[in-house]
Amino acid sequence: MALYRHNSELLSERRGIFGAVFKSLGQSEHGFRVVRRGRRFGRITKQRFSFWVFSLAVCFLIYWALLSIKMLFHGKMEGGISSLSEVQQETSGLSVLKQPRSKHRKIHHPCEVEFRASVDDLVEPKDFMNFTKFSLGYISREEKLFGNNLFEPRFGGHQTLEEREKSFYARNQTLHCGFVKGPEGYLSTGFDLDEKDKIYMNTCGVVVSSCIFGSSDFLRRPTSKQISDYSKKSVCFVMFVDEQTLSKLSSEGNVPDDRGFIGLWRIVTVRNLPYEDMRRTGKVPKFLSHRLFPSSRYSIWLDSKMRLQTDPMLIIEYFLWRTGSEYAISNHYDRHCVWEEVLQNKRLNKYNHSAIDEQFIFYQSDGLTKFDPSDPNTPLPSYVPEGSFIVRAHTPMSNLFSCLWFNEIDRFTSRDQLSFAYTYLKLRRMNPDKPFFLNMFKDCERRALVKLFRHRTVPSPPLSS
Ligand SMILES: *[C@@H]1O[C@H](CO)[C@@H](O)[C@H](O)[C@H]1NC(C)=O
Ligand SMILES: *[C@@H]1O[C@H](CO)[C@@H](O)[C@H](O)[C@H]1NC(C)=O
Ligand SMILES: *[C@@H]1O[C@H](CO)[C@@H](O)[C@H](O)[C@H]1NC(C)=O
Numbered sequence: 001m002a003l004y005r006h007n008s009e010l011l012s013e014r015r016g017i018f019g020a021v022f023k024s025l026g027q028s029e030h031g032f033r034v035v036r037r038g039r040r041f042g043r044i045t046k047q048r049f050s051f052w053v054f055s056l057a058v059c060f061l062i063y064w065a066l067l068s069i070k071m072l073f074h075g076k077m078e079g080g081i082s083s084l085s086e087v088q089q090e091t092s093g094l095s096v097l098k099q100p101r102s103k104h105r106k107i108h109h110p111c112e113v114e115f116r117a118s119v120d121d122l123v124e125p126k127d128f129m130n131f132t133k134f135s136l137g138y139i140s141r142e143e144k145l146f147g148n149n150l151f152e153p154r155f156g157g158h159q160t161l162e163e164r165e166k167s168f169y170a171r172n173q174t175l176h177c178g179f180v181k182g183p184e185g186y187l188s189t190g191f192d193l194d195e196k197d198k199i200y201m202n203t204c205g206v207v208v209s210s211c212i213f214g215s216s217d218f219l220r221r222p223t224s225k226q227i228s229d230y231s232k233k234s235v236c237f238v239m240f241v242d243e244q245t246l247s248k249l250s251s252e253g254n255v256p257d258d259r260g261f262i263g264l265w266r267i268v269t270v271r272n273l274p275y276e277d278m279r280r281t282g283k284v285p286k287f288l289s290h291r292l293f294p295s296s297r298y299s300i301w302l303d304s305k306m307r308l309q310t311d312p313m314l315i316i317e318y319f320l321w322r323t324g325s326e327y328a329i330s331n332h333y334d335r336h337c338v339w340e341e342v343l344q345n346k347r348l349n350k351y352n353h354s355a356i357d358e359q360f361i362f363y364q365s366d367g368l369t370k371f372d373p374s375d376p377n378t379p380l381p382s383y384v385p386e387g388s389f390i391v392r393a394h395t396p397m398s399n400l401f402s403c404l405w406f407n408e409i410d411r412f413t414s415r416d417q418l419s420f421a422y423t424y425l426k427l428r429r430m431n432p433d434k435p436f437f438l439n440m441f442k443d444c445e446r447r448a449l450v451k452l453f454r455h456r457t458v459p460s461p462p463l464s465s
Contacts, residue, residue, distance in 0.1 A: 108333050111444035115314040119228045122317055129297075131326050131395040132434045136403070137174035138291065141181045153182025155189040155274035155284075156410030164407065170400060170431040177403035178274075178288050178410070190274030191284055197260070197268045201292060204236035207299040208312050209292075211240035211285045213270070214278035215248040217304035217456050221263035226309050232264065235312050236293070239265040239304075240285045242273055280414035286387070287406040287416075290394045303388035306450035315449060319391045325439035326398040328391040331382035332417065333443040337371040338363070341384045341417050351413050359412035363422045367429065371421075379428060381440050383421035389446045397436040401427055 116122065142158060144151040157180035159167070167175040181189055193201075212219065222237060239262075241249070246269055249255075249262075256267045273281045285292060289299040298316050302308055319328035335341050342360050346353050371383040392398050404427060408419035427436060 108447065109444060110447035111442065113318065113445050113448040115310065115318050119230050119311055119313045122313055125321050128321055128324070129393065129395065131393075131437065132170060132397045132431075134170055134396050135172050136177075136396055136399055138177045138403075139174055139180055141183070144183050151182075153180070153186045153189045154410075155180060155191060156407065159407060159411070164411075167407070168404060168426055168430045170397060170427070170434045170436075175400075175403055176407055177291060178284060178406055179291060188272055190272045191281075192271040193268060200260075200266065201236070201238065201268070202295055204238075204293045204296050205298075206231075206235045206312065206316070207238060207289055207293045207296050208235060208302060208308065209238045209240065209285055209289055209299065210302045210304050211270075211282050212245045212249075212304045213240075213242045213273065213281050215245045215456065216278065218453070219249055219254050219262060219265065220304065220307040220451075220453065221265060222308035223451075224264065226311060227264065228311050228313065231311050231313050236296075237264045237266060238268055238293075240268050240270050242270055242281075275414075277414055280409060283406060283409045283414060283416065286390070287402045287409070289392065290399045290402060297394055299390075299392050299394065301390040301392075302450065305453050305455055306388060307453070308449070309451055310449040315391055316393075319439055319441065320393050323437075323439050325437045326393040326395040327401060327437070328439040328441060329420075330386045330389060330441050330443045330446040331380075332384040332386045335384045336373065336382040338368060338383050338418060338421055339370055341415075345415055345418070351415055355413050356415070356418070359408075359418060362412070363419075366422070367426065368422045379425065380421065380438075384417050385420045385440070386443050386446065387416050387420070389450065397434070401436065401438075 139157055142153065145158075156178055157176040159176040163176070167173065179189075179191065208222070219239065224232075246267070254262050256262050260267055270281075274284065275281045286301050289296065289301065293299065298320070300312050300315055319325065332341075335344060338360070342356060345351055345356055371380075372378055392402070401423065405416065405419060405423045408423055409416055412419065424436075424438065
């Protein structure tokens with residue numbers, strides 16, 4: 001009986017497993033006598049001996065459980081990542097082995113966000129959309145290059161470095177921005193959608209979207225009572241899933257109704273995923289909502305690890321209208337410099353190290369500098385975003401930035417925190433007289449709008465792609 005009590009104490013106080021074991025041993029009658037009457041050790045009874053063996057076994061079991069949690073999460077996590085600190089809290093029991101107590105364990109709290117009380121009197125401010133004006137076209141098809149028999153169509157196309165350079169100018173242009181088809185007769189490059197879904201998506205003026213590919217998460221429905229009737233009627237909530245995820249969700253009882261909805265989410269199935277790496281595929285809906293929803297004026301992106309618990313119109317009012325911004329993203333809760341982010345990505349083995357180096361060296365040779373918090377003119381409050389929540393007005397600058405950022409993910413690694421600052425700074429540098437109103441808000445504000453969860457634990461995708 002007593003052993004069970006010890007066991008549960010250990011579980012509730014994971015930080016000091018070993019301390020707790022010894023403490024509880026000291027408190028228990030048996031343990032006390034063992035310690036005090038050390039000299040009479042030889043007389044230990046059979047019962048006491050098995051108590052010790054059992055305690056040791058419990059310690060090791062917990063140790064291995066923690067170790068495997070740590071490995072699972074370190075292999076798994078996407079996006080930098082907000083839940084990293086939470087996992088570190090979970091696994092910090094391990095550090096007890098080396099250090100008696102971790103001194104600075106950061107806990108990340110949400111902060112107060114002053115949303116309007118209701119959507120009733122919301123009106124888009126007059127002239128809000130008066131941002132930098134130009135018009136963008138998108139390359140929809142690439143022809144086979146003359147004499148190239150090995151031509152293989154790609155979803156992201158085959159942008160040359162010269163085309164890439166020109167694409168950063170904020171002016172009328174036609175650029176690569178995903179959804180590039182091959183010549184007539186070639187197979188689809190992927191991200192195929194049903195016609196009826198496309199028709200639905202064409203009607204959306206304001207979009208909240210998210211995705212689950214490769215069954216990497218559970219379906220988290222927006223908190224319905226926080227969403228106004230107005231938004232329920234006029235905002236599209238679209239969850240992109242692949243066929244694997246759809247059947248997994250169905251097997252768990254989450255089956256879309258006749259109209260394709262599960263709760264507020266309209267489920268859109270994506271066939272023929274454009275990349276082997278599910279995370280890279282996830283960047284398509286994340287960055288290219290202006291392409292997927294061609295008539296939309298606003299979009300909110302939400303990682304599937306989060307549950308939306310704030311009305312989308314209040315979010316748009318707070319992050320865009322009130323600050324006169326066309327793009328809003330939160331900064332990272334911990335890291336501000338791309339140099340740190342590179343180290344962290346390698347430390348957690350997030351990605352092929354030489355691919356990270358290739359990208360990082362390229363960026364340094366093209367002007368990426370370290371983040372300088374002491375510089376009063378620093379163009380951003382942080383060079384590392386926490387991109388699991390993005391609010392956008394679909395203005396030309398905002399759309400251009402989204403395409404450019406996506407193209408970096410297509411060309412280099414899929415780790416979008418590595419390319420964010422470079423893309424932003426280069427866009428600004430190449431268009432000094434054309435402002436881009438980006439609102440980089442605090443991570444604690446993001447935490448106020450959503451409820452965070454951990455990703456579902458599934459085997460990690462291959463490191464290579
Ligand atoms: C729109 O922006 C331009 C340039 O920033 C400014 O000159 C113009 O007055 C603005 N128009 C309105 C109606 O606010
Ligand atoms: C850019 O495109 C817009 C709309 O297509 C057009 O009205 C404008 O004249 C173009 N600007 C230039 C500089 O070509
Ligand atoms: C890692 O990336 C490098 C450079 O992009 C590539 O040549 C190599 O094949 C990749 N390694 C693996 C294991 O995929």
